[in-house]
Each structure stands twice: as C-alpha cells, then as structure tokens.
Amino acid sequence: MKFTLHIWRQENARAKGHFETYPLEGISPECSFLEMLDILNEQLINDRIAHPVCFDNDCREGICGMCGLYINGRPHGNDDGITTCQLHMRKFHDGDDIWIEPWRAKPFPVIRDLVVDRSAFDKIIQAGGYISTTTGGVPDANTIPIPKHKADMAMDAASCIGCGACVAACKNASAMLFVGAKVSHLALLPQGKIEAADRVHKMVCKMDELGFGSCTNTYACEAECPKLIKRQNISRLNRQWIGALFGRDRK
Amino acid sequence: MKLDSKIPAGPLAEKWTNYKASQKLVNPANKRKLDIIVVGTGLAGASAAASLGAMGFNVDIFCIQDSPRRAHSIAAQGGINAAKNYQNDGDSVERLFRDTIKGGDYRAREANVYRLAEVSGAIIDQCVAQGVPFARDYGGLLDNRSFGGAQVSRTFYAKGQTGQQLLLGAYGALSREIARGTVKLHTRCEMMDLVVVEGRARGIIVRNLVTGDLERYAAHAVVLATGGYGNLYYLSTNAMNSNGSAAWVCHRKGAAFANPCYVQIHPTCIPVHGDYQSKLTLMSESLRNDGRIWVPKKKEDAEAIRAGKLKPTEIPEENRDYYLERRYPAFGNLVPRDVASRAAKERCDAGYGVGTGFAVYLDFADAIQRLGKDVVEQKYGNLFQMYQKITDENPYETPMMIYPAIHYTMGGLWVDYELQTTIPGLFAAGEANFSDHGANRLGASALMQGLADGYFVLPYTMQNYLADQIYVGKISATSPEFDKAEVAVRERLNKLVTIGGDKTVDHFHKALGKIMWEYCGMARNTESLTKAKKLVSQLENEFWKKVFIPGTANEFNPELEKAYRLEDYFELAQLVIDDAMHREESCGGHFRTEHQTQDGETLRDDERFMYVAAWEYQGHGHPETMEKEPLVYEHIQIAKRNYK
Numbered sequence: 001m002k003f004t005l006h007i008w009r010q011e012n013a014r015a016k017g018h019f020e021t022y023p024l025e026g027i028s029p030e031c032s033f034l035e036m037l038d039i040l041n042e043q044l045i046n047d048r049i050a051h052p053v054c055f056d057n058d059c060r061e062g063i064c065g066m067c068g069l070y071i072n073g074r075p076h077g078n079d080d081g082i083t084t085c086q087l088h089m090r091k092f093h094d095g096d097d098i099w100i101e102p103w104r105a106k107p108f109p110v111i112r113d114l115v116v117d118r119s120a121f122d123k124i125i126q127a128g129g130y131i132s133t134t135t136g137g138v139p140d141a142n143t144i145p146i147p148k149h150k151a152d153m154a155m156d157a158a159s160c161i162g163c164g165a166c167v168a169a170c171k172n173a174s175a176m177l178f179v180g181a182k183v184s185h186l187a188l189l190p191q192g193k194i195e196a197a198d199r200v201h202k203m204v205c206k207m208d209e210l211g212f213g214s215c216t217n218t219y220a221c222e223a224e225c226p227k228l229i230k231r232q233n234i235s236r237l238n239r240q241w242i243g244a245l246f247g248r249d250r251k
Numbered sequence: 252m253k254l255d256s257k258i259p260a261g262p263l264a265e266k267w268t269n270y271k272a273s274q275k276l277v278n279p280a281n282k283r284k285l286d287i288i289v290v291g292t293g294l295a296g297a298s299a300a301a302s303l304g305a306m307g308f309n310v311d312i313f314c315i316q317d318s319p320r321r322a323h324s325i326a327a328q329g330g331i332n333a334a335k336n337y338q339n340d341g342d343s344v345e346r347l348f349r350d351t352i353k354g355g356d357y358r359a360r361e362a363n364v365y366r367l368a369e370v371s372g373a374i375i376d377q378c379v380a381q382g383v384p385f386a387r388d389y390g391g392l393l394d395n396r397s398f399g400g401a402q403v404s405r406t407f408y409a410k411g412q413t414g415q416q417l418l419l420g421a422y423g424a425l426s427r428e429i430a431r432g433t434v435k436l437h438t439r440c441e442m443m444d445l446v447v448v449e450g451r452a453r454g455i456i457v458r459n460l461v462t463g464d465l466e467r468y469a470a471h472a473v474v475l476a477t478g479g480y481g482n483l484y485y486l487s488t489n490a491m492n493s494n495g496s497a498a499w500v501c502h503r504k505g506a507a508f509a510n511p512c513y514v515q516i517h518p519t520c521i522p523v524h525g526d527y528q529s530k531l532t533l534m535s536e537s538l539r540n541d542g543r544i545w546v547p548k549k550k551e552d553a554e555a556i557r558a559g560k561l562k563p564t565e566i567p568e569e570n571r572d573y574y575l576e577r578r579y580p581a582f583g584n585l586v587p588r589d590v591a592s593r594a595a596k597e598r599c600d601a602g603y604g605v606g607t608g609f610a611v612y613l614d615f616a617d618a619i620q621r622l623g624k625d626v627v628e629q630k631y632g633n634l635f636q637m638y639q640k641i642t643d644e645n646p647y648e649t650p651m652m653i654y655p656a657i658h659y660t661m662g663g664l665w666v667d668y669e670l671q672t673t674i675p676g677l678f679a680a681g682e683a684n685f686s687d688h689g690a691n692r693l694g695a696s697a698l699m700q701g702l703a704d705g706y707f708v709l710p711y712t713m714q715n716y717l718a719d720q721i722y723v724g725k726i727s728a729t730s731p732e733f734d735k736a737e738v739a740v741r742e743r744l745n746k747l748v749t750i751g752g753d754k755t756v757d758h759f760h761k762a763l764g765k766i767m768w769e770y771c772g773m774a775r776n777t778e779s780l781t782k783a784k785k786l787v788s789q790l791e792n793e794f795w796k797k798v799f800i801p802g803t804a805n806e807f808n809p810e811l812e813k814a815y816r817l818e819d820y821f822e823l824a825q826l827v828i829d830d831a832m833h834r835e836e837s838c839g840g841h842f843r844t845e846h847q848t849q850d851g852e853t854l855r856d857d858e859r860f861m862y863v864a865a866w867e868y869q870g871h872g873h874p875e876t877m878e879k880e881p882l883v884y885e886h887i888q889i890a891k892r893n894y895k
C-alpha cells in the first residue's frame with residue numbers, strides 16, 4: 001500500500017511545530033500503524049532525510065497506554081475500542097493521505113514531535129485515586145464479599161489505561177472520563193467507600209487545578225475510549241461529587 | 252567471588268518465620284535518615300517502594316516510561332497464583348511449593364520457593380484491600396481458574412487483565428506514598444550505571460530521557476526491579492522498551508548473573524507474519540483452560556491448509572491430532588509452557604504446521620458448544636477481541652493460530668535468601684533476579700513473585716542490611732566514584748553517536764534476535780551454540796563500524812536509547828550462549844538436543860548440574876568465570892518431571 005503522511009514535527013517543548021509531508025510505499029496491509037511508522041523512520045534514517053519521528057509506544061498490545069496519536073482527526077485512529085498500536089493499515093485505503101498529530105490539550109504539553117507529557121494524570125491519581133492501605137495487616141480476601149455485578153462494574157471502570165484519548169477527543173480537554181473511571185472503580189467497592197467523599201473532592205479539585213476543561217456532555221470521550229469506558233462513570237462521578245458537597249461524612 | 256545463599260537454619264516451613272524473628276530492625280526515627288533507590292515501577296518495584304515508603308524510609312523511584320503505571324507488568328493477562336485453597340481442591344502452601352519446584356525442573360532454591368508459597372495468600376489479601384477487582388462468583392466470593400503445571404485451581408484473575416489490575420493496585424499504593432512525600436518519583440529516567448563505593452552499592456547515574464542530562468542519585472541501598480532480558484531476541488512478548496541494561500551494568504560492576512540460559516518460550520502467541528514485525532502478542536495461558544490445541548493428523552491436510560485450499564473447520568474430528576492430550580493425558584492442554592512449546596515445534600518441524608507452517612490451532616469450538624458463546628465471551632472476551640484486531644479473523648468461528656515466542660527470563664541477577672546480590676546494598680526483585688522459578692516458570696507465578704518480593708520480602712530483608720547503615724550518615728553524590736561513573740557514561744554515549752555508519756540500530760537488533768532464536772532458542776546443541784557465538788561476535792564488530800545514530804546525546808533521542816541497550820545485549824547474548832553451552836543437560840526451558848529421552852522429553856543430569864551457575868564479569872571480550880551454588884534439596888523428593 002501507498003500513503004502520503006502529514007506528520008506534526010516539533011523539536012522540543014519550546015520550539016514552534018509544523019506539518020511535514022512524507023510519501024511512503026510498499027506497506028503491507030497486515031502491518032500495524034506503529035510498524036508503519038517504524039518503516040518510515042528506518043527510511044528517514046537510512047536516507048538521512050530527517051531526524052526520525054518521535055512517538056511514544058511500549059507494549060504494542062493495547063494495554064500500557066503509552067501510545068496515542070491523533071490520526072485523521074480521531075484519537076487512536078479510525079477504529080473502535082483500540083489503541084494506536086492495535087490499528088492496522090488494512091483500515092486505510094491505498095493512496096490515502098494520513099494526518100498524524102500529538103494529543104492536543106493544554107495539560108499535555110508536547111515533548112517532541114508526537115510525544116506529550118501526561119504526568120498530569122499521575123498527579124490526579126496522587127491526589128486521592130487509591131484506597132489507603134499500608135502493606136500487611138489487612139483482612140482475609142474472602143471476608144469482603146462483593147456482589148458479582150458490582151465487581152464487574154468496578155472492573156469495567158478500572159480497565160482505563162490512562163492513555164489520554166478522552167482528553168484529546170474532548171473539545172474542552174476535560175478529564176472527566178478518566179477521573180470518573182477511577183472514582184467509580186473505587187466507589188463501587190466496599191473497600192473504597194470509606195474514603196469516597198474525600199477522594200472525589202480531591203481528585204476533581206486537582207483536575208481543575210491542572211487546567212483540564214469542563215465537561216459539556218458531548219461524550220466524544222466515550223466514543224474514542226480504547227477500553228470502551230462508559231459515560232455512566234461520569235454520572236457516577238457527578239453523584240459522588242454532589243454527595244461529597246452535601247454529605248455529612250466529609251471532613 | 253564467594254556465594255553465600257544465607258539460607259536460614261531450621262526446617263523448611265520455619266525458615267522464614269525464624270528469619271523474621273531474629274533479623275535486625277531499624278527504628279522509626281532512623282528510617283527517616285535512610286535513603287533507598289528503587290529502579291523500575293513494575294509489580295516488584297512499585298510494591299517495594301510503596302511498602303518501604305510507608306514504613307518511613309526515603310525512597311526515590313525511577314522509570315523509563317512517562318508514568319509508573321506503564322511498566323510491562325501491566326501486560327500480564329492470565330492471573331496470579333496463591334495457595335488459598337478457596338476451591339477446596341487440595342491446595343496448600345506445600346502443594347504450591349512442590350508444583351513450583353517441579354515446574355522449574357528441580358533447578359530452584361527450596362527455601363526461596365517455600366517462602367514464595369508461604370506469602371502468596373497475603374498478596375491476595377493485600378490486593379483486595381487495595382480494591383483490585385478480581386473475578387468473583389455469584390455469591391460474591393473470589394473465583395479461581397487453572398494454569399499450566401497444576402492440578403488445582405489456584406489462579407486469581409481479573410478478566411484477561413490481571414497484571415494491569417495488580418499493577419494499578421501497587422501504583423495506587425505508590426501514588427499515596429508520593430503524595431505523602433515518602434517516595435519521590437522520577438519518570439522518563441533511565442539508569443545508566445551503578446555507583447559502588449568501598450564495595451557497597453551507593454547510588455546510580457541516570458539519563459533524563461527528555462533532556463539527555465546525566466543525573467546522580469545517592470542512597471544507602473539500591474533495589475533493582477527492571478524486569479528481564481527477553482528482548483535480546485528482538486521478537487518477544489515483551490514491551491518495546493523493556494531491556495536488560497540496568498541489570499547488565501550492575502553485572503559489569505560486580506553483581507553475579509545467574510542461569511542466563513534459562514529463557515521461557517511461551518506456547519500461545521500470535522505467529523510471526525512479516526519482516527517489519529516489531530513484537531509478538533501473547534494469548535494468555537488461561538485460554539488453555541478451555542481451548543484445545545491441535546494440528547491436522549494427515550500431512551496432506553496440513554499442506555492443503557497452508558496452500559489456502561482447506562479450512563480448519565472442514566477437517567473432521569478424527570483427522571485432528573490433539574497432540575498435547577495425546578502425549579500428556581494427565582495434564583492435557585495444561586502442561587507447563589516449555590513442554591507445550593516444544594511439542595508445537597516438534598509438530599511444525601515434522602511438517603504438520605498450519606498458517607505459514609509455523610503455527611498450530613487453539614480451538615474453542617468445544618468450549619463454545621459446552622458453555623455457550625456468552626460464557627466464553629465473558630471469560631476471554633478481551634483476548635478474543637485482541638486476536639481479531641490483530642489477525643482480522645474471528646476466533647469464535649475459526650480456531651486461533653498460535654506459535655511459541657520468547658516471553659520471560661528465569662535467569663537474572665544472582666541473589667541470596669535476602670534478595671541481595673553479590674554487591675552489598677544492591678537488591679534485585681521480580682524478573683530481574685533469578686531466584687524462584689528454576690529452569691521454567693509456571694504460569695501466573697511471575698505476578699506472585701514480583702509482589703511477594705516487593706510487599707513481603709524486601710521490606711524485611713532490607714532492614715537487616717540497613718540496620719548498620721544508620722551510622723554512615725548521608726551518602727554524598729560528589730565522591731570520586733560518582734565522578735568516574737558519570738564520565739564513563741558520557742564517554743560511552745559520545746562514542747555511540749559518533750560512529751557515523753549507515754545502518755539503523757533495529758537492523759542489528761533484528762539480526763541478533765534471528766541468530767539467538769535460530770541457534771540458542773527452543774532447541775540448542777554444541778554445534779548451534781558454537782555457530783551462534785561466532786555470528787554474534789561478527790555482528791557486534793559490524794555494529795561498532797556501521798551503525799548510525801541520528802541526533803546527539805543531549806536531546807530526546809529514542810534511537811540512542813535503543814543503541815545503548817543493544818550494546819549491552821551483545822555482551823549478554825555471549826553469556827547466554829556460554830551458559831547454554833556449559834549446561835550439558837536439558838532442564839525446563841533449556842533444551843539441549845543431545846540430552847533428551849526417546850520420546851523427546853528433557854533429560855536432566857542431576858549428578859553434574861544440580862547447581863545454580865553464577866557468572867562473574869571479567870571485562871569486555873573476556874570469557875566470564877563461573878561459580879556454582881549447589882542446590883540442596885532437604886525437603887522435596889527429586890523426581891523425573893512427568894506430566895503424562
């Protein structure tokens with residue numbers, strides 16, 4: 001297959017970025033999107049055309065959350081329920097123009113080319129996205145029975161990989177789906193209820209502080225989430241938030 | 252070099268209890284004065300840092316990714332073993348211990364393995380308390396499934412994302428400590444060297460991957476939790492950035508490296524399809540609970556399938572060879588990984604392979620008929636989806652195609668009972684050490700070991716070391732040893748960026764991987780290993796003349812990262828080959844074709860090789876020297892490993 005790639009190039013965080021165009025031929029439809037970029041880089045290096053295109057990637061099986069490219073206007077490209085590394089070239093037409101950009105969101109500044117800094121997500125989790133336990137001294141696992149459907153819902157919310165596609169998809173760069181998923185995962189479990197009110201309060205405040213935008217319920221985040229995290233998690237976040245504001249159990 | 256495994260005295264079942272009762276402790280006021288460096292944020296590193304931070308030590312933790320949550324533990328699919336006996340099917344600490352020793356083909360240290368089995372239950376308790384959403388039954392209690400090499404159901408799981416959920420649990424605990432200020436997080440930082448002062452590990456040199464700056468960190472002790480070296484083979488199930496370099500620089504500085512030839516090849520991975528391919532995707536071993544592995548019984552059927560003239564679903568039952576069930580009736584499709592991998596290779600080499608000729612079928616038709624599509628989807632849905640996205644085939648309708656691939660390395664830094672390497676103050680945990688899996692790791696045991704080391708072993712054993720360190724005061728990062736280490740790293744990087752050849756790093760890495768897979772992979776012999784050694788040397792020489800690394804060392808430069816990791820792989824490859832050459836027996840994942848039974852099973856030589864081979868670095872290009880740590884089995888009856 002043959003493609004014309006338009007790729008965002010930016011030397012570092014302070015430099016001004018621009019699009020560069022690179023033609024590419026002889027790509028197998030079985031090739032993954034990142035393998036296609038590997039081939040491009042091999043050519044850029046061999047022919048001394050330019051510095052290879054920098055892009056984040058690691059597990060290449062859709063679970064680490066490291067990769068994330070904005071491809072033809074969609075986070076992770078034109079397929080549902082996948083990360084960029086799981087996108088295959090068979091999803092494109094021969095001769096296509098492909099526009100490749102980094103995540104565009106103020107809280108995710110560009111490091112180089114298509115690589116962005118997502119440490120804001122770590123900071124939100126550090127604000128309270130956990131159950132406070134120290135190692136040892138916990139009860140036997142089966143002394144905490146949890147209804148299966150609740151456990152399953154918690155698991156679905158917990159499957160977030162922190163890739164940032166929800167933020168990139170949102171016109172306001174809101175992180176509500178990311179925060180909602182973590183708040184839901186923990187609030188659905190009896191172990192997580194103890195700190196639930198405090199948690200939602202701290203995480204939402206941190207999210208606002210870091211410059212993520214507001215949610216206006218367009219649900220682009222849900223449509224683009226590679227792990228198909230549901231928007232109901234945002235509703236649960238809102239309920240938890242209101243409960244935390246008016247509840248009696250918050251300090 | 253003298254190896255002292257420091258196995259505590261007393262009966263096996265009491266060793267750990269006795270150790271804990273008599274070890275040295277550090278009082279809370281003194282913990283605040285002690286600094287610890289943890290390298291790696293996977294299960295072992297994150298759990299160790301979280302636990303040590305919560306105890307009151309000052310911890311600095313480092314990872315090469317942009318977040319600690321991305322470490323490759325995240326990709327573990329199937330589950331985590333624990334001797335809880337929740338299923339009332341005869342499990343116990345003793346049983347898990349025996350299964351693990353036998354699974355490792357009697358090449359692991361008894362005391363370490365027993366301790367692992369002993370703390371396994373507490374791991375599950377800890378994870379549930381953290382909110383890890385393990386699978387549950389309708390009654391609300393925890394569910395289990397079976398894994399290879401066991402006849403009980405002791406594997407806890409969270410869909411096909413168990414590693415992810417366990418890592419997010421540990422990441423949560425780590426995040427809490429970061430918020431409390433006991434742990435400092437350094438992301439996009441790569442350890443480039445270990446600093447040894449007066450014989451003790453006292454710090455590290457790291458490269459900031461964003462700016463290229465070299466930074467120094469000093470501490471009273473260093474924990475290495477940087478995973479295995481499977482990417483030596485280029486194509487593996489490991490993540491692209493997983494590498495063996497941090498462990499290797501410690502080896503160069505004097506830490507012994509044990510059993511490097513023990514490499515695990517996982518039987519169920521999506522087969523290779525092209526030269527541009529960058530990795531092989533694992534299909535969880537849990538699929539072997541319900542999936543049946545087969546190839547056509549008739550060669551002409553296999554040929555017709557390869558030519559695209561016949562579909563697998565058109566082959567009638569009587570013309571299918573369920574070779575694992577045929578050869579190993581007692582364990583069937585759930586034999587350990589090394590056994591299943593070799594059996595697949597045997598069938599494909601004999602001409603019965605499907606796809607490209609290097610693939611076998613993993614078929615769910617029976618399970619779908621027996622349980623219904625819904626149940627199968629619930630159990631394995633995300634794995635089926637992953638398979639379909641990669642191959643464009645629907646595994647509900649046609650059998651999956653799978654083939655073995657490099658997955659895990661049992662070898663690693665040699666550690667004693669306290670998980671301390673031969674350099675005092677340097678500890679190694681998780682896949683980075685060699686300690687618990689012998690010559691083959693059982694499925695769902697890597698997660699168990701990583702978390703056991705981090706949550707329940709290091710927090711005890713490190714105190715025993717640190718108790719004396721309260722007298723030495725703050726460690727300085729301006730000593731001549733730090734200066735020297737930093738200069739050496741700088742020179743090394745400059746040398747690489749100035750080679751100015753015309754070939755990419757990947758070109759060499761792919762070539763190295765092919766040599767190792769071909770001649771030091773699933774089957775090895777004197778001839779193939781001799782050849783491998785020569786080819787690796789030639790390739791390394793070519794690398795130093797012909798590689799081209801664009802850009803400089805002072806910028807974000809992924810090509811340079813690949814280059815210095817590959818440089819270490821060249822040395823590591825030589826050691827893997829030497830170790831494989833010297834071990835003239837077959838055990839677990841190490842299969843020497845000269846040493847096999849008549850029906851193709853591994854043939855151990857307990858008389859000559861019942862020991863751990865610990866190698867000592869002697870400088871670049873010089874053969875390493877080897878010390879033996881004899882394996883003494885006081886508790887278990889040594890037997891032939893039999894899964895028939």
